Amino acid sequence: MENVIEIRNLTKYYGSFFWKKPTPALDNLTLDIPMGAVFGFLGPNGAGKTTTIKLLMDLIKPSGGEASILRCAPENVEIKKQIGFLPDEPVFSSYLSANEFLNICAKLLGIPSSERKGRIAEVLKIVKMTKHAKSKLGGFSRGMVQRIGIAQAIINRPKLLILDEPLVGLDPHGRQEFKDIILQQKASGTSVFFCSHILSDVETICDYLGILNEGKLLCAGKLDDLLQNTGLSLHIQPGHDEIAKKLLSDASETVKLPDGGWNLIFANKKEVKQTLLGIKERHKDVVTMIPAKENLEKFFFRKIADATKTN
């Protein structure tokens, strides 16, 4: 599969002076991000996520290693016409209106003047800011600025969207809308690389994941492959409570669903598996069994804890 981002031994040190030992913000990062993926980049504060993004956008210079973005070096200015970028804590020229600001962005991205007006109206509609098009950015709330940030990131219909903490500052409704925008972008063929602290959001929209800690990559890959099978999950259709009741004592987690069905989670033990296979065989039409996956939150904390122990 073709990669949209390829990073090889990328290293960044800050604060190197004669008398001061440099601090590694990023330590030999090697990472590939496949085309069409929604890649979630996770890590605690100071892990090096924003540093990685800034290196990819050529906003800071690497101390070592190299990266390519859409098969070009980050210094290639032309390639940025195919990239959308939302910085961490976006700040835009406060004296400009949303329309004026987006017009400057469109000019900088080489969008022809005949298309600019229509494209600006389109992205303002996507981020639900049409009625604020003529308002000055200086009067916008954090959430509104974030929406304009998203609008400027997608105005050029990018092949790759790089987002640094995109969900910060948005209310729950805004977060949902934003997740929908990411999924729409993915559906239209855009690859997305974003970092976030909100694990539940990452779990719902990402298909690939990387975890960074203290500048080092702890793991990266397909989300489904990374999350371990921790047991077995049994789903019982509504109206078959008698089957569920027989199994309740053995289950490690039980959930009665709103429709009257049951979800039961069992530890991955040989004797339990035999029992469950027997039940599944007897009630083929009403019982389904799938491997139970670890959730992202547990996985994330386990990885960070393991890394801390190793260090």
Add this chain to the structure above:
Amino acid sequence: MKGMNEIAAIAGGTWNRILRMRVVYVLIACVLALIGSAYRYDVLSLGQHKALMVDVSLLLNTIAAILVAISITFEISREFREGVATTLLSKSLGRTQYLIGKLIGISIAGIVITGLIAVGFGLIFSSAFDKIGQEMIVGHLLIMASVIPMSALAILFAVLLPESVAAIVTAIVIWFAHSTTALTNIKIVYGGILPDLNLFNLKAEAAYSSGGISWVYMVLVLAWGIVYSVFTTSLAGIIFGNKDLK
């Protein structure tokens, strides 16, 4: 030309910002009021009020040009600090293009502001005395042109130095470059590393109408200013090209 649209976008944003500031128009009004008030100094100046008005107009226009040029150090530093530059440079915009856009934008704003002062002076002078002389026109045109090398210097210091000192250093350097002829023997300072902004100063010739000033002189000084600005902006581009942004 490749990259011109991007430069024009940055230049447009910059000069729009400056010309939207109310303080700019207050500054122009104050300067014109001071120039006009020179007419009332006939007794105090022992009848030299005509020369005084020309001198005051050139001096105040020079100060306005310096203020506009220094303002770009604050503008660039603010864009670095707040992260506005980060957003702009994440688009298809090279770092040198960003600086050239800033230089062109601030130069246009400076030329418009000093031009308005020059036109205001022309109207005041011609209604108070007689029609303005060629020396006065060239004097004001050169002040308008001096905005270009001064802005280039301001941009260099804005990318080279921390925000708190960039404006101060720019002001000191511009003052040195405009200052007395006492330092002209220090070759490395004048006509070398620092610009010789005295080339743009025709106060004596304009105030006392000491013969016509050649238009060729004006063109040569303008050409020198542009060459110096290209050199300074290129140097700023090299420094900025290796700088980490917030």
